[in-house]
Amino acid sequence: MNDPTRRIAALADPASAGVEFAAGCVAWPGAVPRALCARTIAAMEAAGARSGTVLRHGAEEHDSAMRACTEHPLAPADAAAVAQVLHTAGTALLAATGGAAVALDGPLFCRYARGGHFRAHRDRSSDRADSAVVRGRRISLVCLLNDADSTPAFDGGALVLYPGQRPVNAPLAAGTVVAFPSDLLHEVRPVRLGTRYAAVAWLFDVPTLGAA
Ligand SMILES: O=C(O)CCC(=O)C(=O)O
Numbered sequence: 001m002n003d004p005t006r007r008i009a010a011l012a013d014p015a016s017a018g019v020e021f022a023a024g025c026v027a028w029p030g031a032v033p034r035a036l037c038a039r040t041i042a043a044m045e046a047a048g049a050r051s052g053t054v055l056r057h058g059a060e061e062h063d064s065a066m067r068a069c070t071e072h073p074l075a076p077a078d079a080a081a082v083a084q085v086l087h088t089a090g091t092a093l094l095a096a097t098g099g100a101a102v103a104l105d106g107p108l109f110c111r112y113a114r115g116g117h118f119r120a121h122r123d124r125s126s127d128r129a130d131s132a133v134v135r136g137r138r139i140s141l142v143c144l145l146n147d148a149d150s151t152p153a154f155d156g157g158a159l160v161l162y163p164g165q166r167p168v169n170a171p172l173a174a175g176t177v178v179a180f181p182s183d184l185l186h187e188v189r190p191v192r193l194g195t196r197y198a199a200v201a202w203l204f205d206v207p208t209l210g211a212a
């Protein structure tokens with residue numbers, strides 16, 4: 001058995017465990033143990049698949065020119081450990097920047113086959129037709145579950161962020177958690193070979209739900 005607890009504890013201090021690779025963007029290498037990555041990929045392959053959508057003015061649309069991947073709904077028990085690591089990482093980043101009450105949306109477990117991609121977009125919406133959860137997104141969290149050196153492996157599929165003048169490639173190795181502001185422009189470049197597996201989640205502002 002792997003021991004995610006030890007890794008989560010290491011995330012409690014983002015300054016020591018995380019690397020700020022661009023303004024406001026932090027990576028925690030090895031936050032999700034490799035064995036958990038492999039188990040999650042197996043669970044994704046065993047789960048159903050639906051083609052990925054994009055949210056436009058309150059509606060989920062299929063647009064494979066914009067986003068080509070499949071989403072795999074895992075049983076809560078299979079998703080829980082990865083979700084907890086993503087939640088802990090996002091909370092650590094928010095704590096460092098002064099955060100409000102937030103909750104986790106996701107994770108979504110996404111599979112990008114050869115040619116799969118997600119063109120430049122922002123995860124946080126300002127369209128009032130979109131849900132409060134999407135309008136309230138503060139921190140985007142991504143954990144790649146495999147990389148060029150894993151089995152299965154893939155090539156291409158870089159996560160490129162646009163925090164300033166120059167694009168920045170997120171340091172995505174299997175098990176690394178990357179956190180960045182949800183209003184930051186970013187894209188997943190096309191997968192050239194193999195299959196890319198990733199977990200994606202968002203911390204969103206609870207007050208924007210209007211329930212408080
Ligand atoms: O898989 C990734 O690296 C990021 C995916 C993404 O940007 C998204 O799902 O919104």
Ligand SMILES: [Fe+2]
Pocket residue numbers: 121122123140186
């Ligand atoms: Fe995104």
